[in-house]
Amino acid sequence: xxxxxxxxxxxxxxxxxxxxxxxxxxxxxxxxxxxxxxxxxxxxxxxxxxxxxxxxxxxxxxxxxxxxxxxxxxxxxxxxxxxxxxxxxxxxxxxxxxxxxxxxxxxxxxxxxxxxxxxxxxxxxxxxxxxxxxxxxxxxxxxxxxxxxxxxxxxxxxxxxxxxxxxxxxxxxxxxxxxxxxxxxxxxxxxxxxxxxxxxxxxxxxxxxxxxxxxxxxxxxxxxxxxxxxxxxxxxxxxxxxxxxxxxxxxxxxxxxxxxxxxxxxxxxxxxxxxxxxxxxxxxxxxxxxxxxxxxxxxxxxxxxxxxxxxxxxxxxxxxxxxxxxxxxxxxxxxxxxxxxxxxxxxxxxxxxxxxxxxxxxxxxxxxxxxxxxxxxxxxxxxxxxx
Numbered sequence: 001x002x003x004x005x006x007x008x009x010x011x012x013x014x015x016x017x018x019x020x021x022x023x024x025x026x027x028x029x030x031x032x033x034x035x036x037x038x039x040x041x042x043x044x045x046x047x048x049x050x051x052x053x054x055x056x057x058x059x060x061x062x063x064x065x066x067x068x069x070x071x072x073x074x075x076x077x078x079x080x081x082x083x084x085x086x087x088x089x090x091x092x093x094x095x096x097x098x099x100x101x102x103x104x105x106x107x108x109x110x111x112x113x114x115x116x117x118x119x120x121x122x123x124x125x126x127x128x129x130x131x132x133x134x135x136x137x138x139x140x141x142x143x144x145x146x147x148x149x150x151x152x153x154x155x156x157x158x159x160x161x162x163x164x165x166x167x168x169x170x171x172x173x174x175x176x177x178x179x180x181x182x183x184x185x186x187x188x189x190x191x192x193x194x195x196x197x198x199x200x201x202x203x204x205x206x207x208x209x210x211x212x213x214x215x216x217x218x219x220x221x222x223x224x225x226x227x228x229x230x231x232x233x234x235x236x237x238x239x240x241x242x243x244x245x246x247x248x249x250x251x252x253x254x255x256x257x258x259x260x261x262x263x264x265x266x267x268x269x270x271x272x273x274x275x276x277x278x279x280x281x282x283x284x285x286x287x288x289x290x291x292x293x294x295x296x297x298x299x300x301x302x303x304x305x306x307x308x309x310x311x312x313x314x315x316x317x318x319x320x321x322x323x324x325x326x327x328x329x330x331x332x333x334x335x336x337x338x339x340x341x342x343x344x345x346x347x348x349x350x351x352x353x354x355x356x357x358x359x360x361x362x363x364x365x366x367x368x369x370x371x372x373x374x375x376x377x378x379x380x381x382x383x384x385x386x387x
Contacts, residue, residue, distance in 0.1 A: 005045040005074050015075040022071040022096030029054070029092050033061045036088030037080055045074040055090070067097055109198070116201035119192055120208035126185030127212040129178040132234050136171055143171060143237050172237045179235035179242050185212070186231075186249040193256055203280050210283035217288045228290035247296070255301035257284055262303075265310045265319060278318040285322055289329045297330070298344040305347065 008014050019025060025046065035042065035055045044052040046068040053059050075092065136143060189209050196202040216230055231250040235243065261281045267274060297304040304326075311323035330348055 005048055005050075005076070008076055009078065011081050012076050012078040015077070016072065017075075017094045018072045019094070019096040020071060022098070023069075024097040024099060025068050025070060025073045026065055026095050026097035027068065027073065027092055028065040029061050029090065031061070031063070033090040033092075034088055035077075035079070035090070039080040040088070041078050042090055043076040043078060044068065045076060046070045046072070061090075067099075071096070109200075112196075112198065112201050113204070116192070116196055116204040119188070120205045123185050123188045123192060123205070124208040124212035126181045126188065127209070128215050129181040129185075129234070130174060133171075133174070135167070136174070136234065139171070142168075143175065175235055176238050176242065179238045179246055182231075182235065183242065183246040183249050186246070186253050190249070190253050190256055193260070199277065203277075206280050206284060210287070213284055213287045227292050229292040229296075230287065230290045231293060231296065233290065250296055251299045251301055254296065255299075255303070257281070258302055258304070258307045261285070262307055262310050265314050265316070269316075275316075275318070278316060282318050282322045286325055294330055294344045304344070 005014075017025070027044070033055070038057075041056050042054045043050055044054065044066070047070045051068050052066065054061055073094065075090075077090070189205060192205045193202060196205060213230065216233065218228070218233075232243070232246065235246060264274070264277055264281055296302070308323065308326060311319045311326070314320075327348070330344055
């Protein structure tokens with residue numbers, strides 16, 4: 001039994017209601033309640049705590065029922081010493097209340113939503129991992145170098161390293177933990193997407209995944225190099241087996257996300273909630289990928305080229321936005337003029353060349369510009385009317 005409230009002052013009177021076994025107490029005050037004196041008030045005590053004060057100008061009588069925690073409630077009426085006895089009073093109905101946490105949802109669906117929400121929040125925390133420390137940012141070039149992979153704890157730092165062996169070991173151990181956490185998070189995201197039986201539960205996972213990827217994006221002041229990767233960033237220097245597992249987890253997750261998006265693109269336009277579903281599926285892709293992520297997109301399971309083809313063939317505004325974002329991301333970083341283009345960029349340029357040849361051989365009447373060529377001309381600053 002909870003302790004009683006402190007004794008009332010001489011000018012107060014307690015009205016106590018006990019409801020054995022109740023988790024909460026429901027109180028409904030009559031709309032005609034009034035105390036008549038400015039100094040008067042009604043205090044609501046539950047579990048030895050003052051939870052509400054009513055009848056004063058700053059806290060008028062509640063129009064809706066009030067719910068307080070506990071099985072015992074004390075209503076303390078505090079009056080001035082010379083209160084008048086006519087024209088004032090209060091009336092209150094009290095009974096036990098057991099909340100229904102599921103609302104209007106069936107219990108099984110409500111449990112599914114709750115588990116998906118909690119699991120996706122935990123997954124997102126694993127994917128992000130520890131933020132990059134100032135030391136990691138300052139010595140990024142050293143940590144990204146291949147020489148650090150041959151460093152062993154307790155040994156000497158590599159010859160060209162500017163870091164003491166102890167500091168280098170601590171930073172590499174932190175990167176190892178981040179890579180383990182991110183790998184576990186990405187693998188969990190894939191399992192959750194496979195295991196969610198409904199689209200509503202799946203949206204929890206997709207939303208949290210998109211949020212975690214946005215949190216991993218580099219800040220505006222962070223200069224990006226040609227080897228930067230959104231997925232692998234902050235994990236270089238780890239052992240090869242862990243990096244291989246992380247790379248595989250990224251490829252498998254992107255392949256599944258691409259398959260979900262392509263399936264939604266080809267669905268009829270009149271499917272209920274299609275626009276909202278498209279936005280949810282596109283969210284994990286609408287992030288700032290790194291230049292080195294093009295190699296991941298180029299992996300066969302992702303089928304990135306097929307995804308781009310279906311995006312550019314769709315007239316849905318989300319597809320048009322995502323198509324432009326992904327194409328710009330592919331060409332966000334170009335190699336030096338004397339270097340060979342990565343395979344993905346090379347194929348994209350071949351596709352643009354093919355579109356230009358097809359446009360040149362089109363009939364005399366003005367054709368509709370292909371999406372890739374239209375995007376290229378827009379990047380060159382050519383007005384829409386001229387295109």
